[in-house]
Amino acid sequence: MSLEELVVKARSYRRFAEPQRLERKTLEFLVNVARRVPSAGNRQPLRYLLLHEAEACARMFPYLRWAGALKDWGGPKEGERPAAYIIVLTDTDVSREAECDAGIAAQTIQLAAAERGFGMCMLGAIERPKIQAEFKVPERYQIVLVLALGVPAEKIVLEEAPASGDVTYYRDAHDVHHVPKRMLKDIVLGD
Numbered sequence: 001m002s003l004e005e006l007v008v009k010a011r012s013y014r015r016f017a018e019p020q021r022l023e024r025k026t027l028e029f030l031v032n033v034a035r036r037v038p039s040a041g042n043r044q045p046l047r048y049l050l051l052h053e054a055e056a057c058a059r060m061f062p063y064l065r066w067a068g069a070l071k072d073w074g075g076p077k078e079g080e081r082p083a084a085y086i087i088v089l090t091d092t093d094v095s096r097e098a099e100c101d102a103g104i105a106a107q108t109i110q111l112a113a114a115e116r117g118f119g120m121c122m123l124g125a126i127e128r129p130k131i132q133a134e135f136k137v138p139e140r141y142q143i144v145l146v147l148a149l150g151v152p153a154e155k156i157v158l159e160e161a162p163a164s165g166d167v168t169y170y171r172d173a174h175d176v177h178h179v180p181k182r183m184l185k186d187i188v189l190g191d
């Protein structure tokens, strides 16, 4: 698979085959791939908490907000929820400005997961103080993102955004998730 094909495959999956669990060593593999990506000033402030047991995943789920654009969908139901999570944190003793680093790491993890047949969704709409308390994360570490992972159980297609510029994702009558992407001519500025 070319890198371009992998990027297209690595969509934001929100429905999973929940009984198909991920092992801790798979999560460690994914973080180990991301360990070597670029980092501002090479400070490497990111730290990770890995959740793979069903009990821990159940404790995480209430603090996540899913697909804000799908107004009549309350998120994945039991049986299709994530089978693992990676909490991406910044060590504030190293850096407080870790959003770019976290984005690079998250996308790298998403690509590595896709290559192995797993799906992922980055989650930024999360209840950070509650997650911090639930998992007893020391104050020194601040949560940047939560990555939800599992074996995908939904179909997602990319399509070209319409001329109106509406990039709202949606589900069709067959429950296929559609993601409009702006066209090249609309994102490259100048002649």
Ligand SMILES: Cc1cc2nc3c(=O)[nH]c(=O)nc-3n(C[C@H](O)[C@H](O)[C@H](O)COP(=O)(O)O)c2cc1C
Binding pocket: 010, 011, 012, 013, 014, 065, 066, 067, 068, 121, 122, 123, 124, 125, 126, 156, 169, 179
């Ligand atoms: C930084 C960031 C935060 C995100 N937070 C959420 C979130 O809280 N909940 C959610 O359902 N999706 C979240 N997403 C996923 C986006 O909604 C998704 O990337 C977008 O719909 C485009 O779909 P695609 O990733 O398949 O291209 C987030 C994505 C990014 C990059």
